[in-house]
Amino acid sequence: MHLPFWLATAGLSPLLIHQGRRARRTTIRLPEAGGDPFGEYGEGIPDRRILVIGESTAAGVGVQRHDQGLASQLARLLHKQSGQTVAWHTFGINGATLAELLAELNDKLPLDSLPDADLVLLSMGVNDTTNFTPRHRFRQQLLILREILKDRYPTPIHLLSVPPMHLFTALPEPLRQMMGWRARQLDDVYRKLARSKPDDFIHLRYRTVTDASLLAEDGYHPGETGYKLMAESIRHQID
Numbered sequence: 001m002h003l004p005f006w007l008a009t010a011g012l013s014p015l016l017i018h019q020g021r022r023a024r025r026t027t028i029r030l031p032e033a034g035g036d037p038f039g040e041y042g043e044g045i046p047d048r049r050i051l052v053i054g055e056s057t058a059a060g061v062g063v064q065r066h067d068q069g070l071a072s073q074l075a076r077l078l079h080k081q082s083g084q085t086v087a088w089h090t091f092g093i094n095g096a097t098l099a100e101l102l103a104e105l106n107d108k109l110p111l112d113s114l115p116d117a118d119l120v121l122l123s124m125g126v127n128d129t130t131n132f133t134p135r136h137r138f139r140q141q142l143l144i145l146r147e148i149l150k151d152r153y154p155t156p157i158h159l160l161s162v163p164p165m166h167l168f169t170a171l172p173e174p175l176r177q178m179m180g181w182r183a184r185q186l187d188d189v190y191r192k193l194a195r196s197k198p199d200d201f202i203h204l205r206y207r208t209v210t211d212a213s214l215l216a217e218d219g220y221h222p223g224e225t226g227y228k229l230m231a232e233s234i235r236h237q238i239d
Contacts, residue, residue, distance in 0.1 A: 028218040029218075030061050030216055030218050030221060031061070031094075032056075032059040032061055032092070032094050033059065033060025033062075033066045034064060034065055034066070035064075035065035035066045035067060037060075037089060037090045038066075038088060038090070039067055039072055039075070040075075040085065040086070040087045040088070041075050041076050041078075041079035041085065041086050042079050042084060042085030043085060044085050046084075046085045046087035047082075047085050047086065048075075048085075048086045048118060049086075049087045049089070049115065049116050049118050049119070050071055050074055050078075050087070050088045050089070050121070051071070051089050051090070051091070051114070051115060051117035051119070051153075052071040052088075052089075052090045052091070052120075052121045052123060053090075053121070053122055053123070054121075054122050054123035054124045054160075055095065055096045055101070055124055055125075055127055056092065056094045057069075057070055057092065057123040057221070057222070058070070058071075058090050058091060058092025058093075058123050059093060059094045061216070061221045062215070062216035062218075062221030062223050062224075062226070062227070063216070063223060063224050063227065066090055068224040068227065069090060070090070070123070070227045070230055070231060071088040071089065072088050072090075073227050073228045073230070073231035074231040074235060075087065076231075077232060081235065087115075089114075089115040091114065092123070095127055096124075097124075097127045097128050097131055098124050098128055098133070098138060098142070099133075101124065101145075102141060102144060105149075106148070119155070119158065119238065120149065120157050120158065121157075121158045121159075121160055122157050122158065122159050122160065123160045124162075125162030125163065125186050125187065125190075126162070126163055126165065126183070128186060129162065129165060129179055129182045129183045130179065135185055139189050139193065142189070142190075142193060142201070145157070146200050146201070150200075156198070156199060156200055156201055157202070158201075158203075158234075158238070159190040159193070159194065159201055159202065159203050159204065160204050160234070161187050161190065161203065161204065161205045162184075162186045162187040162190065163183060163208075164183060164208055165179040165180045165182075165183040167208060168180075168220060170218065191203050204234055205233070205237075206230045207229055207230065209222045209226040209230060211226075
């Protein structure tokens, strides 16, 4: 147990609950992206295949079409860099916790509905942060996810770092700092898993999207330029 965090949370709980409820009422609710959640840059049989799975980032919240989102932006950059044909696919559930993503994937077993991929990125953590998912449970769910996907995707899962929620200006203080504290704890679960199980997980950091010009109208999710910035950061960290 991370005692200082839980003591601070308990002491501030009436205010945090009030601020959390108010933030849910007042924050603009953006839909998931439209259009096909897949595409390709280049011609012929793909040399690389990218799959992004997870919560709102994978669902393309913040842009109108999936081809403006993270998976497409990353595939486009890799194609321009290498000249290779790069296919992309994204599978996300807006507002999902890792447990809810696992339930959705279990419903799809044996995962025939998911595409071939040699690069799998997981974008999760914000909803587990706001739902106070215990760290040991979050870790166990990541291991379960790995087992579910391992036969279809034997390469390591790339864990996109949990967003630094203490920089989310759409959240009031002290809620913002407490959510940032919790997000760092869950990201630490990512880092430790990547160190202890490098054949199964790789931790990826990316440039923080906080500039208002890079965000969608909710001031929370990346816009098209924000997703491009994320993709550029990720591109430099993958083989």
